[in-house]
Amino acid sequence: MNLKPTSINPTVTHRVQRFGFIKIVALSGLFATGALALAYDPQVTEYKLATPLHAPAQNAVAAMALQENTGTAVVRLDGFTLDVNFKYNPVEENYGVPGSDFMNAEILDLAVDQAYDNSGNEISDFTDFNDHLTINAMLVAHILQNRMLEGV
Known part of the structure; x- marks a missing residue:
C-alpha cells in the first residue's frame, strides 16, 4: 500500500481563461446583433390609428320625442343639424346592489332623415359609422339624464 496520492496542480487544472471567454461572448454578441439587423424590416410594421381621425367637437341633442x-x-x-329617427329597446339594469334598478336604453336602429348646415340649407347625409356611434351614445345619455323612460 505504498500508493502515492496524486497531487492536483492548481495552476494547470484551475486556470481561468478570462480573455478567451470574453472574446467568445463578444463575438457571439456581434453575430446576434448582425443577424437581428439583417432580419429587421421597418416596412413590415405599419401602424394605423384605431380612433377616427376626426371626432366631433360639439354635439348636443336639441330636442327628442319618444x-x-x-x-x-x-x-x-x-355645427350641423341632423333630424334622426331611431328604434330603441328599454332594458332593466342595476348596479349589483339591491334597490339600484334603473331603465337603460339600447339603440337598435338609427336613420338620419335630413341634414342641415349652419345656414339652414339642406345637405346630403355625411355621417359615417363613427358618427352613428356618437349619436347613439348622445341619445342614450339624453334619455337617461332626463329620465324619459319612466314615463313611456
Whole structure:
C-alpha cells in the first residue's frame, strides 16, 4: 500500500481563461446583433390609428320625442343639424346592489332623415359609422339624464 496520492496542480487544472471567454461572448454578441439587423424590416410594421381621425367637437341633442319603441330627435353635430329617427329597446339594469334598478336604453336602429348646415340649407347625409356611434351614445345619455323612460 505504498500508493502515492496524486497531487492536483492548481495552476494547470484551475486556470481561468478570462480573455478567451470574453472574446467568445463578444463575438457571439456581434453575430446576434448582425443577424437581428439583417432580419429587421421597418416596412413590415405599419401602424394605423384605431380612433377616427376626426371626432366631433360639439354635439348636443336639441330636442327628442319618444313613443313606445321609437323616437325622433334633432341632433347638433359640429355645427350641423341632423333630424334622426331611431328604434330603441328599454332594458332593466342595476348596479349589483339591491334597490339600484334603473331603465337603460339600447339603440337598435338609427336613420338620419335630413341634414342641415349652419345656414339652414339642406345637405346630403355625411355621417359615417363613427358618427352613428356618437349619436347613439348622445341619445342614450339624453334619455337617461332626463329620465324619459319612466314615463313611456
